[in-house]
Amino acid sequence: MVNEIIKEALHPYPADLVLVTKVGARRGDDASWIPDLSPNALRAQVHDNLEHLGLEVLDVVNLRSMAHEGHSEESIAESFTALAELQQQGLIKHLGLSSVTIPQIREAQAIAPIVTIQNLYNLVNRDDDDVVEYAAENNIAFASFFPLGGFTPLQSETLAKVAARLDATPQQVALAWLLQRSATSVVIPGTSSLAHLRENIAARDLVLPADAVTELDSIGA
Numbered sequence: 001m002v003n004e005i006i007k008e009a010l011h012p013y014p015a016d017l018v019l020v021t022k023v024g025a026r027r028g029d030d031a032s033w034i035p036d037l038s039p040n041a042l043r044a045q046v047h048d049n050l051e052h053l054g055l056e057v058l059d060v061v062n063l064r065s066m067a068h069e070g071h072s073e074e075s076i077a078e079s080f081t082a083l084a085e086l087q088q089q090g091l092i093k094h095l096g097l098s099s100v101t102i103p104q105i106r107e108a109q110a111i112a113p114i115v116t117i118q119n120l121y122n123l124v125n126r127d128d129d130d131v132v133e134y135a136a137e138n139n140i141a142f143a144s145f146f147p148l149g150g151f152t153p154l155q156s157e158t159l160a161k162v163a164a165r166l167d168a169t170p171q172q173v174a175l176a177w178l179l180q181r182s183a184t185s186v187v188i189p190g191t192s193s194l195a196h197l198r199e200n201i202a203a204r205d206l207v208l209p210a211d212a213v214t215e216l217d218s219i220g221a
């Protein structure tokens, strides 16, 4: 459904657009996410994405491990190998990972290069500080999902105070903090509002002074 909306809105795709797709789970009848990382399922999901996006090759495919709850170290080798084979067949340009630990990232890198990691990370949820650092050291884009807290919107007096001082919204400051967090940090805030979209894009130009960064760092410390 989402891919059909993307296709309707953006096809034919501009040359500088990079579509990042995620495989490794399917929706249950109750709209829940059911992990499905078997090679057959992954192959089917890649072909499904190609068909519904109207593409012959996918720019970036993330393997979603869904193992971040409890930081499970389960192997993703068999699943990632299936995606690497699809890449060798020319159906995928670049590979990425989502909801993964550093051992899982290393395991995948031994199979094929990865260009992006998409994990839960924001001002308050900083369990993956080590993954952010690892991504920067290895020149891998780190995309924070739930950058604004997702279903639990970020709430912090410190954030509100810093935002008021900088004449920005708390959400803009939260995004600016993420963007300055590392050399390879990128953000993917979701919004259904054009006004919020414009504010979020403007956060790119918000420069946080050092004292503001120190205060903001204390929120998730």
Ligand SMILES: NC(=O)c1ccc[n+]([C@@H]2O[C@H](COP(=O)([O-])OP(=O)(O)OC[C@H]3O[C@@H](n4cnc5c(N)ncnc54)[C@H](OP(=O)(O)O)[C@@H]3O)[C@@H](O)[C@H]2O)c1
Pocket (backbone or CB within 6 Å): 022, 064, 098, 099, 118, 119, 144, 145, 146, 147, 148, 149, 150, 151, 153, 169, 171, 172, 188, 189, 190, 191, 192, 193, 195, 196, 197, 199, 200
């Ligand atoms: N890899 C994974 O496993 C995984 C898991 C979850 C999510 N994701 C991805 O992560 C991305 C972000 O997730 P998300 O949208 O659920 O969480 P989010 O970006 O942290 O938060 C979105 C919420 O923030 C609000 N918001 C956005 N901009 C705002 C602004 N400028 N001012 C005030 N409120 C603002 C939105 O409301 P309005 O609509 O009113 O703006 C929405 O309620 C999505 O692309 C999603 O697909 C990936």
